[in-house]
Amino acid sequence: MAIALVTGASRGLGRDMALALARAGTDVVLTYLGSAARAEAVAAEIRALGRRAAALQLDVTDSASYGGFAASLAALLPAEFGADRLDALVNNAGVGINAPFAETSEAQLDQMLATHLKPAFLLTQALLGLLGDGSAVVHVSTGLARFALPGYAAYAAAKGGIEVLTRYQAKELGARGIRVNVVAPGAIETDFGGGAVRDDARVNAFIASQTALGRAGRPEDIGPVVAFLCSDAARWVTGQRIEVSGGMFL
Numbered sequence: 001m002a003i004a005l006v007t008g009a010s011r012g013l014g015r016d017m018a019l020a021l022a023r024a025g026t027d028v029v030l031t032y033l034g035s036a037a038r039a040e041a042v043a044a045e046i047r048a049l050g051r052r053a054a055a056l057q058l059d060v061t062d063s064a065s066y067g068g069f070a071a072s073l074a075a076l077l078p079a080e081f082g083a084d085r086l087d088a089l090v091n092n093a094g095v096g097i098n099a100p101f102a103e104t105s106e107a108q109l110d111q112m113l114a115t116h117l118k119p120a121f122l123l124t125q126a127l128l129g130l131l132g133d134g135s136a137v138v139h140v141s142t143g144l145a146r147f148a149l150p151g152y153a154a155y156a157a158a159k160g161g162i163e164v165l166t167r168y169q170a171k172e173l174g175a176r177g178i179r180v181n182v183v184a185p186g187a188i189e190t191d192f193g194g195g196a197v198r199d200d201a202r203v204n205a206f207i208a209s210q211t212a213l214g215r216a217g218r219p220e221d222i223g224p225v226v227a228f229l230c231s232d233a234a235r236w237v238t239g240q241r242i243e244v245s246g247g248m249f250l
Helices: 011-023 036-048 063-081 104-124 153-176 192-199 201-209 222-227
Strands: 003-006 028-030 052-059 086-091 132-141 179-187 240-245
Touching: 003 011, 011 028, 011 036, 011 086, 011 132, 011 222, 028 036, 028 063, 036 052, 052 063, 052 104, 063 104, 086 104, 132 222, 132 240, 153 179, 179 222, 192 201, 222 240
Parallel strands: 003 028, 003 086, 028 052, 086 132, 132 179, 179 240
Antiparallel strands: none
16 A cells, blocks of 8 residues: 655645545655644544554754654654555645845745755655655645746745756656656645735635636645645656646736
8 A cells, every 4th residue: 555755744735635645545644843733633534534644743944854754754664554665755844935035034045945945855865765666756836936926036946946856856766766746836725824815805816816717726726636646647747847726827
């Protein structure tokens, strides 16, 4: 049975990705930053779907901890799942900022690189020994890497780096049959960025007006696409960017 690791899966898009994978028949290891209780609640939802689940704490901005995390995961897999390899890695964990380019600090830029680009590079690297041949890696980018809205330069630049990295990883890991793709959500109704898309009616209406399918995105729009990319149905898809935005800013 397939096993996937989803980072930042105790809430938001990560939670929906984990549940979508479980519905597709995949067991899930999910990571969380601060709330073990919230992560365990998601694990319980996964178990209720008939799949196995476990939660591990991980601060993706602490790259020095990746080796220890890999060791913990290596011990967890046989103990909880009866396996020694992952079939999929979903690098989802992240936060955003909204700051004009001229006012963005070096610390804010460093935070975006440490939260998004470095884990896609270094955490994937640290877990290569646990990724089985023929496995799938899915990174999470953003529609903002294609279109530009003021205030997101640092966030989008970090995500743009992930999109380039995806192609290089697909090329270099292809010899092992490892597929690497990137999903780029549009504006989604979650608590991300203070929950403006979900909670501010004016923001939501603006997004809907600029989207071909006429509404803002919902978390459940993203998870099934990630589950597809982790499945055998996507066995001939690698090095690709798939935007899941409902046709935002076409």
